Amino acid sequence: MNNVAVMYHYIRERNGWRGIFPLSPQDFSHQIDTLSKTYDIISLDQMDIPRSRPWCILTFDDGTKDQYVNAFDILKRKGIPAYFTVMSGPLVSGVVPMMHLVHTVLSFVSDEEIWELIRLKHDTTGIEEASTIYSYELDRLRRYNKYMLNVKLTTEEATEILGSVFDTLFSDRAKFIDDFYLTEQEIKHMHREGMTIGVHCHKHQPYCGNPQQFYDREIKPCRDYLKNVLGSSPEWYTPAFGGGVHHKAMREQLTPILVANGFKGAFSTVSKEVPQAREFWIDRIDCSKLLHAKINY
Ligand SMILES: [Zn+2]
Structure with missing residues (x-):
């Protein structure tokens, strides 16, 4: 065995x-x-x-x-x-990686809100097909958001969107890091x-x-x-x-x-x-x- x-x-x-x-x-x-x-x-x-x-x-x-x-x-x-x-x-x-920005922001901000922020700035053609890699996520917009943030957008593009939302959730980043890691x-x-x-x-x-x-x-x-x-x-x-x-x-x-x-x-x-x-x-x-x-x- x-x-x-x-x-x-x-x-x-x-x-x-x-x-x-x-x-x-x-x-x-x-x-x-x-x-x-x-x-x-x-x-x-x-x-x-x-x-x-x-x-x-x-x-x-x-x-x-x-x-x-x-x-x-x-x-x-x-x-x-x-x-x-x-x-x-x-x-x-003191830098929180993209993956944890995604986990945190998607925990406390609605997928509708995030999806709006992404859609306003970026091309989302083919998202339905492409986002099937996240099929374990049952919510459609959650799949779309995860695909765009983790796969399609550059780290800089995704950080621009998530960083600002993250800062409104956790204004003290040093404290967040101390509590989270x-x-x-x-x-x-x-x-x-x-x-x-x-x-x-x-x-x-x-x-x-x-x-x-x-x-x-x-x-x-x-x-x-x-x-x-x-x-x-x-x-x-x-x-x-x-x-x-x-x-x-x-x-x-x-x-x-x-x-x-x-x-x-x-x-x-x-x-x-x-x-x-x-x-x-x-x-x-x-x-x-x-x-x-x-x-x-
Ligand atoms: Zn890891």
């Missing part, structure tokens, strides 16, 4: 945040208990040790506060290790308690096609930040968006640079189990798909 790495994002109640799809702390706790019946839930440095049962790794993306308040709290009480990744941009330079103290605390801390990104950009430039812009700033906070260089990497549309090229081109910089492995968003002999890139199954996956869950 194969091993599995599980991918988590928000672990929280929705509490009015209409723009996100969190897993509730209660469901998270239940999921761990269920996984524990079949798998040894291990830390990353135990992956290559032979064992009688298959292993499971719990991975967290984006470094949001709820992961500390809810997931870490539950894991600590159960004595289970996990792997958390950090996005350094907001912490270092892990702080330095929280990262240190999790690390002290045996959690593995890895690099997610700096600004949450997809792979750009130039491995050295991508490393210098998206990986090195986060690695340097974590080295400064933890006193040692992080050894594990999880790219934003799983690398994005160029994820296959990213695997080929970026791996030698990661290895040269001391990384021991990296995590994809390809929904597969992990074979007995793991490779540098480790696939992950999203927590929401576990119930439907053909694994002994």
Whole structure:
């Protein structure tokens, strides 16, 4: 039987945040208990040790506060290790990435309002067809907005629209960042308690096609930040968006640079189990798909 790495994002109640799809702390706790019946839930440095049962790794993306308040709290009480990744941009330079502007603004402003702002300024031809990539969003305008903001518009164009709306919702951006992301103290605390801390990104950009430039812009700033906070260089990497549309090229081109910089492995968003002999890139199954996956869950 194969091993599995599980991918988590928000672990929280929705509490009015209409723009996100969190897993509730209660469901998270239940999921761990269920996984524990079949798998040894291990830390990353135990992956290559032979064992009688298959292993499971719990991975967290984006470094949001709820992961500390809810997931870490539950894991600590159960004595289970996990792997958390950090996005350094907001912490270092106070910039909230587009993805989180989208989650926040779509939570508190109506889709009609956002769609009007987009339509006034930009060409939306072919939106019905194109937005089907967001078919899990049942609301039509929500699909349109997400497609335009995340895919069609440039980062500058989308930031122009969302940034101004965001500022009316959260006038104190430093406070928002403090409330929304892990702080330095929280990262240190999790690390002290045996959690593995890895690099997610700096600004949450997809792979750009130039491995050295991508490393210098998206990986090195986060690695340097974590080295400064933890006193040692992080050894594990999880790219934003799983690398994005160029994820296959990213695997080929970026791996030698990661290895040269001391990384021991990296995590994809390809929904597969992990074979007995793991490779540098480790696939992950999203927590929401576990119930439907053909694994002994
Ligand atoms: Zn991410």
